[in-house]
Amino acid sequence: MVSLFQILMLILDIVWFFIIAHVIMSWLINFQVLNLHQQLVAQIWYGLNRILEPLYAPVRRIIPNMGGIDLAPLAVLIAVYALRIILVNNVSAFY
Template sequence: MQSLFQILMLILDVVWFFIIAHVIMSWLINFQVLNLHQQFVGQIWYGLNRILEPIYGPVRRVLPNMSGIDIAPLVVLIGVYALRIVLQNNIAAFY
């Protein structure tokens, strides 16, 4: 069962990394440091969008409209961190 705990923690770490990378890329694209017309940048951006949109979508439907400010990544990061805390506090259940 310890391996199940480690797999869950790994998945949460990967999701955390993807969200952070997506947020940083969105800033760089908005400040025109990165250009979506470059093939490599575009592929990474659209890949991250396809991976994270199923997670962001339900959160965006619940959150009120913030007129241009998207706080869905922040809410999802808090949720991932909360799941990590719950898993770590209940690690005895995995033994």
């Protein structure tokens, strides 16, 4: 059961990394440091969008439109961190 706990923590860590990478890339694209006309940048960007959109879409339906500011990544990051806290506090259930 410890391995199940470790796998869940690994999945949450990977999701955390993907969200942080997506947020940083969005800033770099908006400030024109990265260009979507470059093939590698575009593939990474669209890949991250396809991976993270199923997580963002339900949150975007709940959070009101903030006029150009997307708070869905922040809400998902908070949810991932809350899940980590819940798992760590209940680690005894995995033994």
